[in-house]
Amino acid sequence: MTGDHQMLALLLFSGFVAVTLGITTWVSRRRQGSAEEFYAGGRLFSSMENGFAIAGDYMSAASFLGVTGLIALFGYDGLLYVVGFLVAWLVVLFLVAELVRNCGRFTLADVVAARMSERPVRIAVGTSSVTVSVLYLVAQMVGAGSLVALLLGRTSGAAQAWTVIGVGALMVIYVSLGGMRATTWIQIVKAVLLLSGTVALTVLVLVRFHGDFDRLLVTAAERSGHGSAFLAPGLKYGGSWTARLDFISLGIALVLGTAGLPHILSRFYTVPTARAARRSAVWSIGLIGGFYLMTIVLGFGAAAVVGPDVVSRSNAAGNTAVPLLALDLGGGAGSTGGTVLFAVVAAVAFATILAVVAGITLASSASVAHDLYASLRRRHVKARSEVAVARIAAVGIGVVAIALGLLARDLNVAFLVGLAFAVAASANLPALLYSLFWRAFTTRGAVWAVYGGLIPALGLVLLSPVVSGSPDSLFPDVDFQYFPLQNPGIVSIPLGFLAGWLGTVTSDEAADEAKYAETEVRSLTGAGAA
Amino acid sequence: MQSSNGRARGDGDGSGDSAESQEDPGAVSRDARYEDPWYDALATGWGELDGTGIPARAVPAARREHDAADVRARDVYLEVQRSEAFQEVRSGYRRFVVPGVAAFLTWYVAYVVAATTAPGLMARPVVGAVNVAMLAGLGQFLTTFLFTWAYARHARLRRDRAALELRWDTQELTRGAQGGAS
Numbered sequence: 234m235t236g237d238h239q240m241l242a243l244l245l246f247s248g249f250v251a252v253t254l255g256i257t258t259w260v261s262r263r264r265q266g267s268a269e270e271f272y273a274g275g276r277l278f279s280s281m282e283n284g285f286a287i288a289g290d291y292m293s294a295a296s297f298l299g300v301t302g303l304i305a306l307f308g309y310d311g312l313l314y315v316v317g318f319l320v321a322w323l324v325v326l327f328l329v330a331e332l333v334r335n336c337g338r339f340t341l342a343d344v345v346a347a348r349m350s351e352r353p354v355r356i357a358v359g360t361s362s363v364t365v366s367v368l369y370l371v372a373q374m375v376g377a378g379s380l381v382a383l384l385l386g387r388t389s390g391a392a393q394a395w396t397v398i399g400v401g402a403l404m405v406i407y408v409s410l411g412g413m414r415a416t417t418w419i420q421i422v423k424a425v426l427l428l429s430g431t432v433a434l435t436v437l438v439l440v441r442f443h444g445d446f447d448r449l450l451v452t453a454a455e456r457s458g459h460g461s462a463f464l465a466p467g468l469k470y471g472g473s474w475t476a477r478l479d480f481i482s483l484g485i486a487l488v489l490g491t492a493g494l495p496h497i498l499s500r501f502y503t504v505p506t507a508r509a510a511r512r513s514a515v516w517s518i519g520l521i522g523g524f525y526l527m528t529i530v531l532g533f534g535a536a537a538v539v540g541p542d543v544v545s546r547s548n549a550a551g552n553t554a555v556p557l558l559a560l561d562l563g564g565g566a567g568s569t570g571g572t573v574l575f576a577v578v579a580a581v582a583f584a585t586i587l588a589v590v591a592g593i594t595l596a597s598s599a600s601v602a603h604d605l606y607a608s609l610r611r612r613h614v615k616a617r618s619e620v621a622v623a624r625i626a627a628v629g630i631g632v633v634a635i636a637l638g639l640l641a642r643d644l645n646v647a648f649l650v651g652l653a654f655a656v657a658a659s660a661n662l663p664a665l666l667y668s669l670f671w672r673a674f675t676t677r678g679a680v681w682a683v684y685g686g687l688i689p690a691l692g693l694v695l696l697s698p699v700v701s702g703s704p705d706s707l708f709p710d711v712d713f714q715y716f717p718l719q720n721p722g723i724v725s726i727p728l729g730f731l732a733g734w735l736g737t738v739t740s741d742e743a744a745d746e747a748k749y750a751e752t753e754v755r756s757l758t759g760a761g762a763a
Numbered sequence: 764m765q766s767s768n769g770r771a772r773g774d775g776d777g778s779g780d781s782a783e784s785q786e787d788p789g790a791v792s793r794d795a796r797y798e799d800p801w802y803d804a805l806a807t808g809w810g811e812l813d814g815t816g817i818p819a820r821a822v823p824a825a826r827r828e829h830d831a832a833d834v835r836a837r838d839v840y841l842e843v844q845r846s847e848a849f850q851e852v853r854s855g856y857r858r859f860v861v862p863g864v865a866a867f868l869t870w871y872v873a874y875v876v877a878a879t880t881a882p883g884l885m886a887r888p889v890v891g892a893v894n895v896a897m898l899a900g901l902g903q904f905l906t907t908f909l910f911t912w913a914y915a916r917h918a919r920l921r922r923d924r925a926a927l928e929l930r931w932d933t934q935e936l937t938r939g940a941q942g943g944a945s
Contacts, residue, residue, distance in 0.1 A: 309897070313875065313900075316904070319904065320871045320903060320907055323863075323910050324864070326914055327860050327863055327914060328860065328864065331918075448892075450891075450893070450897075451892045454892065461888070464896070466879065467882035470879055480875070480878075480879050481876060484872075484875040485875075511918060518907065518908070518911045522904055522907060746841065747837040751840040753844055754843045757853055757856060757926060757929075758926045758929040758930040759930045760929065760930045
């Protein structure tokens with residue numbers, strides 16, 4: 234690692250920061266401070282803009298760095314991740330995007346609480362939304378730390394810590410000053426940067442192999458030392474039955490979790506109609522699908538060009554596969570091309586982390602202010618002060634995320650994301666789907682659905698090998714591991730749905746027929762939508 | 764009714780105006796069973812209507828003008844929900860979405876389970892280095908794009924126009940029901 238990389242990467246990244254800060258000030262210059270504007274950007278984005286912004290929100294550093302690294306190290310098993318990430322969008326498109334746009338105003342809780350007794354439902358859904366966001370945030374923060382370790386060529390704790398703190402501070406500035414409008418534009422800029430960077434690298438990989446995908450695969454398989462087993466499932470998740478079950482659990486969590494991610498759902502409020510929401514989902518599926526197809530090429534490319542041994546020596550989790558690949562494709566360490574490409578990729582990855590982090594912070598500050606604060610405070614809160622609370626909440630969430638990001642520095646990024654998806658699928662999705670589609674669903678059902686998914690999901694992770702009982706755990710010295718799987722989804726998702734059903738059938742209050750009629754009519758026609 | 768039709772076309776981007784979409788929503792909404800918001804509001808209804816909660820609330824609501832308006836707005840939604848036009852939109856949506864979700868979830872779960880429990884099958888080579896697993900993975904991408912396209916097309920041709928008309932009608936009725944209160 235020469236000084237050139239670092240200088241150029243830092244320069245490019247500073248450029249991105251400057252541009253985004255410019256956007257933030259430009260946007261907040263004429264803000265009126267209404268809740269509509271802060272949470273939903275005035276609902277005036279076009280479906281294409283929102284499609285890019287959704288893609289920007291979703292294509293996290295975990296996919297760009299984590300998943301390509303998994304493919305580079307474990308071959309096909311990394312690809313399984315990518316498929317789950319993409320197929321999940323069908324759930325969003327079919328069941329959630331339009332209906333949520335029509336029924337809600339700012340947050341996920343709006344949709345569920347519309348039919349129910351508001352306070353308990355808002356508190357429950359708000360709590361689980363914040364939990365999901367914080368887990369996801371920590372994953373992004375860890376990614377930022379591990380990236381800078383590579384960028385500066387040393388794994389010094391201080392450099393990583395300062396990166397985490399810097400990223401946290403920037404995201405707080407974006408969100409609290411710029412609200413949804415600034416965040417959306419940052420996502421769009423980042424999505425364009427990330428996609429262009431990925432396209433460029435993919436083209437270079439394919440050129441290296443003369444456009445022969447088959448040869449790329451063969452070379453990757455040879456270089457990996459696993460032979461053709463590298464191209465088939467089983468290297469990472471194929472061992473014990475526990476490992477296999479763990480992967481099935483993760484796969485289900487990925488597919489069902491996306492539709493419960495608060496920062497994704499809140500994106501649909503930034504467009505004027507349900508039809509625009511659908512179109513933005515279609516846009517984002519196209520962009521995300523294309524992106525993931527390219528990450529497959531990049532992952533196998535990193536295995537073929539750089540080699541899994543080099544990748545895992547640089548970062549055991551494989552998070553640095555793509556930057557190393559860029560260095561090699563540009564002509565190797567020390568060459569101008571390598572320096573430039575490496576710097577570009579590092580800067581793009583940084584931009585990715587920053588933008589995703591801002592999106593999640595915004596969604597969780599909306600949950601705190603619009604759901605938790607407004608419900609926990611008895612007297613009526615005016616819209617103006619709610620936005621002020623949201624800005625303060627963004628600062629608070631930033632601090633929590635920085636602290637946890639420093640704590641969880643050495644965990645694999647992709648695993649943390651899987652966990653966030655599991656919680657979203659177990660707690661948010663049952664409540665959301667039941668309230669949209671089940672006539673008899675009641676307040677107790679909604680509250681039970683959320684806590685019945687949230688508590689098992691978090692509890693099982695606490696009892697899993699992730700936290701204790703194995704050398705890679707957070708606390709390797711103690712052992713209170715009773716649940717064998719790393720991802721709780723396969724147990725906690727059915728539990729969430731079961732709890733929602735149980736709460737509904739045992740509640741003595743009957744569901745309000747007229748409120749359900751309102752939800753159904755509004756969700757499918759858009760009548761009365763904000 | 765005519766004006767709302769015209770508006771529906773004006774707001775659309777033209778893609779909803781295909782021949783297919785002309786038949787179903789047009790006839791139904793013009794017949795407008797719910798034009799009178801008081802039409803049969805609570806006397807009849809679905810078998811599932813439990814008959815205790817809703818009518819009971821309609822009576823004390825007469826106490827104040829505002830409450831009454833709210834209740835009338837509630838009735839509008841019940842009324843629209845029971846209208847044929849809405850039933851058609853809803854069943855059109857469900858007829859596509861329920862089998863669609865069942866299909867892609869089954870296909871995805873089958874893929875994941877096969878990848879974890881039958882690596883031998885997945886490792887079987889097909890062409891060159893490409894094996895069954897690789898084809899199945901790329902197949903997931905392909906089916907995702909196809910499902911997306913089919914859903915968007917179905918919604919555009921079968922639902923959008925009818926839903927938009929219902930939206931204006933419903934809003935008009937709610938506004939009428941709320942009357943002076945708003």
